[in-house]
Amino acid sequence: MALTGKSAVVTGAAGGIGKGLSEVLLRNGxxxxxxxxxxxxxxxxxxxxxxxxxxxxxLFLKCDVESEEQLRxxxxxxxxxxxxxxxxxxxAGVMNETAWEKTVSINLMSxxxxxxIALEHMSKLNGGRGGVIVQTASMAGLGPFPSCPxxxxxxxxxxxxxxxxxVASEVSGYGIRFNALCPTFVQTEMITNISGxxxxxxxxxxxxxKLTEKLGILSVSEVAxxxxxxxxxxxxxxxxxxxxxxxKAYMQFPSLSK
Ligand SMILES: NC(=O)C1=CN([C@@H]2O[C@H](COP(=O)(O)OP(=O)(O)OC[C@H]3O[C@@H](n4cnc5c(N)ncnc54)[C@H](O)[C@@H]3O)[C@@H](O)[C@H]2O)C=CC1
Ligand SMILES: CCCCC/C=C\C=C\C(=O)C/C=C\C/C=C\CCCC(=O)O
Numbered sequence: 001m002a003l004t005g006k007s008a009v010v011t012g013a014a015g016g017i018g019k020g021l022s023e024v025l026l027r028n029g030x031x032x033x034x035x036x037x038x039x040x041x042x043x044x045x046x047x048x049x050x051x052x053x054x055x056x057x058x059l060f061l062k063c064d065v066e067s068e069e070q071l072r073x074x075x076x077x078x079x080x081x082x083x084x085x086x087x088x089x090x091x092a093g094v095m096n097e098t099a100w101e102k103t104v105s106i107n108l109m110s111x112x113x114x115x116x117i118a119l120e121h122m123s124k125l126n127g128g129r130g131g132v133i134v135q136t137a138s139m140a141g142l143g144p145f146p147s148c149p150x151x152x153x154x155x156x157x158x159x160x161x162x163x164x165x166x167v168a169s170e171v172s173g174y175g176i177r178f179n180a181l182c183p184t185f186v187q188t189e190m191i192t193n194i195s196g197x198x199x200x201x202x203x204x205x206x207x208x209x210k211l212t213e214k215l216g217i218l219s220v221s222e223v224a225x226x227x228x229x230x231x232x233x234x235x236x237x238x239x240x241x242x243x244x245x246x247x248k249a250y251m252q253f254p255s256l257s258k
Contacts, residue, residue, distance in 0.1 A: 001132065001232050004029035007082035009075065011065050011114060012092030014041035016188035017136055020224030021089050026053040028228065030087065033078035035063040035071075065092045065110035066102075068117075075117050086131035087231055088118045093136060093154075095190055098199035100150040107154035111135055112161060115178075123174040130175025134230050135162050136223075137180040139215075142242060142251060147201050147208040155182075159240050163253070166238030179230040182251070183243040185217045216245035 008025045012018040014036035022032045026049055034049075036042040039062045046060035059081055063074040078085055090111045096103050115133055122128040140148065141155030159180050166178040185191055191212070198205060226243050230236050240251040 001086070001234060002029075003232065006030045006086040006131075007033070007078065007084060008087035008089065009033045009035060009078050009085055009118070010089040010091055011035045011063070011110075012136075014038040014045055014060075016190060017183075017186055017220055017223050018089070018091040019045060020220035021091060021136075021227050022049070022058070024221075024224040024227055025087065025089075025231075026057055031057050031082050032059070033074065033082070033085075034058055034060045035065070035074050036060070036092070037062065037064045065114060066105050068113060071110075071114055071117050075121055079121055084129050085118065085121050086129060088114065088122070088131075088133045089136065089227070090114050090133065090158075091136040093190075095148055095151045095194070096197045096199075097148055097150055097201055098197055100199065103150050104154055107151070108157045108161075111158050115161075115165065119174060119176065122176055125172070125174060128175075132177045132179065132231050133162075133165075134227060135178075135180045137162070137182045137240065139182050139184045139242060139244075141180070142182055142240065145208075145211070147198060147204040147211075149201070162240070163238045170237060177234070177237040179236055179239045179241065181223060181226060181230065181243065182240050183218055183223045183226075184215045184245065185212050186223055187217050187219055191217070218243060218245060 008030050010022045013022045013034035042060040046058045049058035061074040063070045093107045124130045137158040138155040140152045141159040145152045162178045162180040169176045
């Protein structure tokens, strides 16, 4: 899928990895709706992206992904502005073992919620153009991150949802591919401010720090560039792309149904 003339929705777009995903999509010719709860960061990012990539190429929409109503309104506005949606990046996420129910709500429930709303606009069965949905999961969805069990559960859930939806979409004829990015640690606000966020696992802070030293830390742009192959390569469906500092690999899973 070439990106010129395509339109994308990115959640959690105002900072960190979401900002990087949005920039790479714009650089490659797509228009991007930037969804985020952070209004000031989202507005100023939209202004700078429109200066760089052309007026009207980026649209900021204030949206809390936990709200079905706000998500529906944002998708509707994106469709009205850009004429349709071809790409959804479900990227908004938090790591907070203290507020663990919120972590489940944002990282897993909202990914499912946004994917289902996107189907209403993107599925060929609903008159949409088809396209691709890419979730920002994590290495934590592949190997356990013991300092953050609930975060690990949400990301494992996202990988499972993505793989099941890929097959469901294929056999149903939605015309939508589902893939997941699974990066190791990335240099963003999320890893720099964890005080109070590990809850009953605060005593495992040192273990988390050691893991960052062992695995290394990716830059946002290294993750963002990896989005391109999942979006443009039409053969990629149901993939979990592991991104490490040493390189990338598509995960192999056991096939139990054949
Ligand atoms: N930083 C890391 O080491 C890694 C992060 N990830 C995942 O990448 C994704 C992005 O994380 P980062 O950029 O690192 O985090 P970040 O904290 O830098 O940025 C997250 C963005 O999401 C927005 N956001 C948070 N809650 C929201 C909500 N309810 N509705 C709408 N927007 C919301 C924030 O305002 C912020 O702009 C997350 O899903 C995270 O789990 C995956 C692997 C590693
Ligand atoms: C010292 C600061 C750590 C803060 C961590 C905060 C957020 C991390 C988010 C992630 O998504 C982390 C990504 C990768 C690590 C997860 C699992 C590693 C699996 C290790 C293994 O191979 O067993």
